[in-house]
Amino acid sequence: xxxxxxxxxxxxxxxxxxxxxxxxxxxxxxxxxxxxxxxxxxxxxxxxxxxxxxxxxxxxxxxxxxxxxxxxxxxxxxxxxxxxxxxxxxxxxxxxxxxxxxxxxxxxxxxxxxxxxxxxxxxxxxxxxxxxxxxxxxxxxxxxxxxxxxxxxxxxxxxxxxxxxxxxxxxxxxxxxxxxxxxxxxxxxxxxxxxxxxxxxxxxxxxxxxxxxxxxxxxxxxxxxxxxxxxxxxxxxxxxxxxxx
Amino acid sequence: xxxxxxxxxxxxxxxxxxxxxxxxxxxxxxxxxxxxxxxxxxxxxxxxxxxxxxxxxxxxxxxxxxxxxxxxxxxxxxxxxxxxxxxxxxxxxxxxxxxxxxxxxxxxxxxxxxxxxxxxxxxxxxxxxxxxxxxxxxxxxxxxxxxxxxxxxxxxxxxxxxxxxxxxxxxxxxxxxxxxxxxxxxxxxxxxxxxxxxxxxxxxxxxxxxxxxxxxxxxxxxxxxxxxxxxxxxxxxxxxxxxxxxxxxxxxx
Numbered sequence: 001x002x003x004x005x006x007x008x009x010x011x012x013x014x015x016x017x018x019x020x021x022x023x024x025x026x027x028x029x030x031x032x033x034x035x036x037x038x039x040x041x042x043x044x045x046x047x048x049x050x051x052x053x054x055x056x057x058x059x060x061x062x063x064x065x066x067x068x069x070x071x072x073x074x075x076x077x078x079x080x081x082x083x084x085x086x087x088x089x090x091x092x093x094x095x096x097x098x099x100x101x102x103x104x105x106x107x108x109x110x111x112x113x114x115x116x117x118x119x120x121x122x123x124x125x126x127x128x129x130x131x132x133x134x135x136x137x138x139x140x141x142x143x144x145x146x147x148x149x150x151x152x153x154x155x156x157x158x159x160x161x162x163x164x165x166x167x168x169x170x171x172x173x174x175x176x177x178x179x180x181x182x183x184x185x186x187x188x189x190x191x192x193x194x195x196x197x198x199x200x201x202x203x204x205x206x207x208x209x210x211x212x213x214x215x216x217x218x219x220x221x222x223x224x225x226x227x228x229x230x231x232x233x234x235x236x237x238x239x240x241x242x243x244x245x
Numbered sequence: 246x247x248x249x250x251x252x253x254x255x256x257x258x259x260x261x262x263x264x265x266x267x268x269x270x271x272x273x274x275x276x277x278x279x280x281x282x283x284x285x286x287x288x289x290x291x292x293x294x295x296x297x298x299x300x301x302x303x304x305x306x307x308x309x310x311x312x313x314x315x316x317x318x319x320x321x322x323x324x325x326x327x328x329x330x331x332x333x334x335x336x337x338x339x340x341x342x343x344x345x346x347x348x349x350x351x352x353x354x355x356x357x358x359x360x361x362x363x364x365x366x367x368x369x370x371x372x373x374x375x376x377x378x379x380x381x382x383x384x385x386x387x388x389x390x391x392x393x394x395x396x397x398x399x400x401x402x403x404x405x406x407x408x409x410x411x412x413x414x415x416x417x418x419x420x421x422x423x424x425x426x427x428x429x430x431x432x433x434x435x436x437x438x439x440x441x442x443x444x445x446x447x448x449x450x451x452x453x454x455x456x457x458x459x460x461x462x463x464x465x466x467x468x469x470x471x472x473x474x475x476x477x478x479x480x481x482x483x484x485x486x487x488x489x490x491x492x493x494x495x496x497x498x
Contacts, residue, residue: 096431105428
């Protein structure tokens with residue numbers, strides 16, 4: 001079994017996979033892992049090439065659109081230690097096309113599909129559970145702490161919905177942010193974050209929202225388990241309606 | 246109400262025809278609208294959410310077989326989307342109302358399971374129940390009960406059986422049957438991988454074989470399987486099957 005290493009970046013991973021698929025006769029017998037520079041590490045290091053990575057993704061998209069979508073969702077999850085599985089999955093996807101998602105008896109396919117499903121599910125939930133707050137300067141800010149790095153697809157989702165507003169998304173855990181200023185969408189990292197003041201109007205709206213949330217509830221129909229399964233507790237920190245409890 | 250007699254008894258102001266005729270009309274309209282939409286995708290939909298009805302269970306003396314045959318007829322002839330069953334719960338005390346010790350919730354649950362078998366699993370009401378045994382088994386779901394009555398159908402070979410056959414195995418649902426069919430296009434399904442697919446092995450292991458090899462070593466007789474399923478399933482006090490249930494058709498044939 002041949003062992004290969006890559007530098008730990010997403011581009012590096014994809015270009016390493018592209019290189020192995022090109023050079024190796026049997027990619028399903030190859031092991032790929034992140035380079036840690038430890039003493040007993042063995043294997044051949046593959047350099048990073050962003051164009052290679054991009055071309056791999058586009059070729060996969062042409063060949064198997066569903067598999068490419070799974071690959072994209074999997075990359076959002078930023079899981080470590082699953083590089084070999086991903087390599088085997090991509091290799092199988094090129095061999096079998098979109099039918100590969102049915103091959104769940106294969107351990108690599110099963111692992112990748114499960115992780116991708118979790119990331120996709122969180123993206124879908126966040127589209128509903130994100131809360132924008134109006135700031136004093138008229139911009140909107142939404143803070144979140146998702147498990148997976150979903151800020152990119154989430155920003156594009158809101159780009160097509162809130163085009164007229166000026167807004168920010170901020171991932172508190174990863175310190176990454178997205179900004180839309182009516183013209184361009186930008187992504188970046190934030191070193192130091194100070195919570196800006198909310199506008200007066202927003203404070204009133206939040207109070208009204210909380211009052212509404214409380215009074216609309218029918219005490220006899222309270223089902224906390226159902227509430228938690230649709231609106232998991234890990235997201236409550238940034239939900240306006242859950243703030244005063 | 247599942248029959249004319251109980252309708253007359255409990256709701257004399259209502260008439261069977263007054264209920265069924267509008268339902269049949271809606272059913273016909275839905276069917277013709279579906280045909281129209283096959284020709285023209287933009288043809289207007291008729292009742293896009295479908296038609297449904299509800300039956301009260303336990304307030305009248307109908308047996309499960311009558312109820313299921315009625316639902317089957319409604320699905321086939323009137324294009325119903327769903328039939329709902331609700332266990333009868335008295336709201337007011339009146340000496341003219343039927344009296345039950347407790348609402349028949351388990352019966353309601355078994356009827357829903359049988360209803361799913363009608364709609365998604367290709368069963369007919371006559372296969373699930375018969376005139377001789379007109380009530381659903383309380384201790385087994387209708388599919389397991391059917392499997393125990395039909396030992397000649399099993400074991401099913403996971404790697405070769407078609408979709409309709411896989412669906413008849415207890416513990417394999419629509420999703421796992423589809424997954425099995427998708428997965429075996431790539432490689433043979435082994436004992437280890439069948440667990441990962443999502444098959445409920447607790448029930449399925451008595452009824453399937455993988456590449457000729459059974460899951461359970463011993464030669465399984467329906468009575469033995471029945472015992473083991475009961476032992477495995479019961480939480481708390483063990484529910485012993487009634488003596489008459491131990492005599493199985495086909496067992497001594």
